[in-house]
Amino acid sequence: MSPRIPRAGATRLATVTALVAAGLAVTAAGATGSSGRDDTPRPLARTADSDATQIVMVKAPTVDRRNEVIALGLDVTEHADQRGIEVVLHDAQDAQTLRDAGFTWKVKVKDLEALTKKNREVDRLYAASVAESGLPSGRTSYRTYDDYLSDLDQLARRYPSLTRPLTLANETVLGEDIRGIEVSVGADDVKDGKPVFLLMGAHHAREWPSAEHTIEFAFDLLQSYSSGDDRARDLLSRSRVILVPVVNVDGFQISRGATPRGDFSTFDYEMKRKNCAISANTPAPSATVPDYLSGTCADNRAGRLRGTDLNRNYPGFWGGGGASTNWSSDTYRGDSPGSEPESDAVRRLISERAVTVMISNHTYSNLVLRPPAIAATGLAIDEPQLKALGDAMAAENDYVSQASYQLYDTSGSTEDWSYWITGGLGYTFEIGDEGFHPAYEEAVVGEYLGQAPAESAGLGGNREAYWLATEAAADEALHSVITGTAPDKHTVSVSKTVTSPTSPVIQPGGAVGDPLLFTDTLRTDYTSDGGRFELDVNPSTRPLVMGRSGRDALAPPQAAITLDNPVGVPARRASEFTTFDVQGLPQVDNGYMVVTVDWPAVDPEAQDWDFFLTGPDGEPVGSGATLANPEVIRIPDPQPGTYTLEANNYEGGSADFDWSGAVTFEGPTPPSPTGTREAWLLTCTDRRGDVVATREIVVDRGESVAVGNACKRVKE
Missing domain, CATH: 3.40.630.10 (Zn peptidases)
Known part of the structure; x- marks a missing residue:
């Protein structure tokens, strides 16, 4: 499904679309670095549209839409569900950023500072x-x-x-x-x-x-x-x-240890998320750029925004979407994988x-x-x-x-x-x-x-x-098990050194570069007290190279459904609703459900419908709310039951520009194992540390491999 393209000027459209495609998070306004992007943290004020810092749930019922919110560079709390994602609105500029990108929201916390103060008092009373x-x-x-x-x-x-x-x-x-x-x-x-x-x-x-x-x-x-x-x-x-x-x-x-403020502002150190690293990408002080390099981690011009998000820094798939290239972002990925x-x-x-x-x-x-x-x-x-x-x-x-x-x-x-x-x-x-x-x-x-x-x-x-x-x-x-025997005070080890790629690395300007390579050495040791041993390990083949999961179809997919369009056309920004039924096993096996809706159009901004899909349990499961025509909503493994499609006449829907649509079904994606298998190198060393035997061991998840005498000397 295509992410919604914000209804704004051409420059804004191009910028946000590029950010969404790259999966970037950026910080607004200030000095720019050599890449031309903004590298200065915007001081976070204490007022949103109201007179208090707020937490809002931004309506974003799909992964694409939630990724788009993250790409706007706002203070995302990471609290998300199928309805949307929560964001801290520090000031009117944050709220306007959401509006410009075409988002709406519901206020969850009207006054964050007041809530934080209340929680501190609740904690005091509870402890007392x-x-x-x-x-x-x-x-x-x-x-x-x-x-x-x-x-x-x-x-x-x-x-x-x-x-x-x-x-x-x-x-x-x-x-x-x-x-x-x-x-x-x-x-x-x-x-x-x-x-x-x-x-x-x-x-x-x-x-x-x-x-x-x-x-x-x-x-x-x-x-x-x-x-x-x-x-x-x-x-x-x-x-x-x-x-x-x-x-x-x-x-x-x-x-x-910080003095409580509870407003999530730049110097609200209680809300610090990252570590204390000073990024090599931090701009040097100048006549127009403050000195972000000096000061302590608890008292500096960048405030709580100094540092790297440790949970975006691990080498596996580092450098991809959902992490920021901007040193001042709360989700800054670090200067390099595992840095x-x-x-x-x-x-x-x-x-x-x-x-x-x-x-x-x-x-x-x-x-x-x-x-x-x-x-x-x-x-x-x-x-x-x-x-x-x-x-x-x-x-x-x-x-x-x-x-x-x-x-x-x-x-x-x-x-x-x-x-x-x-x-x-x-x-x-x-x-x-x-x-x-x-x-x-x-x-x-x-x-x-x-x-x-x-x-x-x-x-x-x-x-x-x-x-x-x-x-x-x-x-x-x-997991996996290796069994065998070994003399007293001999050490049996399994090890391997592997090289793996990161994600294609998103660059500060938004371009996507080649993956980087990183090396891991994995090792598990067992010291024998003489006789039989059992060494619990993970499978010898990394999941990275084993392939991907899927399932074989147990029945054919469901036949296509033509959607009923209710009589009449709702007013601008109003909605109409239609329902359809999805079957399940044993009659059909639907790996994917695809809702496709289109309409006659002269201008994609003058005639635009938005569609929102709700599942049998009443929960949102997907949306098509972009400027694309047709709008496509793709749902994996749809649950059986009655689904409701909301058709919102966002702009210009009329009898001449009314919508029509269909629901099609695909079978499940089958498993795709690669057949590639890797081995552990099993090594036995004696009490002096000399290697006395080596061999390769291939062992799968749930498998036990018996190696006999693991320390049997290798023949000359």
Whole structure:
């Protein structure tokens, strides 16, 4: 489906269309860099159309439309659904940008500062009235970074045989350690061959609940094991859980320690999202350009806009849509793939461990997201497994389970690199439905436990979702196993070095260049105590090269339908409605439904109809609201039932320029495996570190391969 072309002047049309095609996010007005584009962050004021900063839900019922909103360079909250996407309107200029692009919106938060102030008061009253919450830790308020360090140290002291303190390989931009904790029976033996569940929080600094949920699960695991819980004892004997509550340490300390303002303005450091890197693309100071290079990360002329979005910096598909080329954007992708020490530290951790399931916690949208994060990538070959686990977790927290691209394209995300390159199942949780760190009682206590006032009240909450992820990490049907024997104090390793492409890289001016290449070295070690071993690993073949998912048709597609056009023509900007029925199995198997509508026209702006499609459940499923003629709405795997098509006479519809249309159906896309298979290099080294044997091992997901004596010496 074509994205809507804004109804504006020719220059504006060309600019926005180019941005949409490139998937860029830009910042308005100011000095320009050598590329000719604007490189200066516009100071964000405190007033929108009203006298307060607002959060609005922009009507954008398709992925294309939501990508177009992102391309406008506004402050997008990342809260989106099938109706649209939420945006922070700081001032009248933001609102006018939306209008010029042809968007309408509904105000969700009339006064953001007032809401933030209210939440702070709610938090104060809750902490004062409750001595201890139902959380495993008993916390009643958001932690500071020092609280996280204290809790990590406390857990390590209290449960020494079940924990191993963890410091990631890289320090942050400002020289801080990135701390975490490993939980398992015999936790100190990191070369025990167990599969790993990795849970992380605070890639984005202002998303405080993401870190709270992560550390609460550490308390949960350890308390459950110590109390004799059978599930905890079984899973921690067979698997390892690694928890990193705060990935973006620098940004989090600034956000958590900032003086509250709550208006999302340039110097509202509480709302800082990115890390503290100073981009090489930052313009140098001049007579017309302020000095954005000096000052501290917590006090500088660019304010909270300094830094890189860590969740747009991972090498997998880096440089594509849904990330900005502008250094001052909240979604700035970084100067190069994997350029940031924080994202590289996570990448190194995953590369050195058998992370079979990974969850990166974020806020907010009540979502469980899975790869792919870019629509053009195509569905993962493991889509059935990814979806099944995502759906199971979403049933516990009452979130929506879907592929990430179904919201909008997001290049350079954590789970996209992790899944496509290592084969570990990867997810993003968007916790809660209101704000980046709303009232603690709901966003942390309720969402984690599955209690009111969270929408998951009566279910298992995120606590149970994380337990399901731990079970999945230990499930041999969802990863691969290598078994054999090895002498005492010999190390059996599997490793491979692979080179992969990024996305075609969107350039600052909007042109699309060639992909870049990046190299990953993956390795998992097991140290033998003599005798039989079991080494849990991810499949030897990367999902990136395995092919794409699909399904074989179980019946023919449905016959075409001619749409009924109601008698008469609605007035300008008014609508009329028609319905049609979609069948399902066993009679038909519809892989795609295509609604095509056209009308006689002399001038595409003088005669224009817009169309909006609603599904059997009353939810929007697609739209055709551009200047294109015909308008085309394409829906994958349409659910059986009655659909309603709204025809809006946007401009010039009359008896002479009335619409007509049809619905056609296509079968499902069949699977497209490539047949390419990659191997692990299995190596055995003796206690001196000398290599005594090597061989290649090909092992698929759900497969176990027996290698016999892995250390049998290679014949001369």
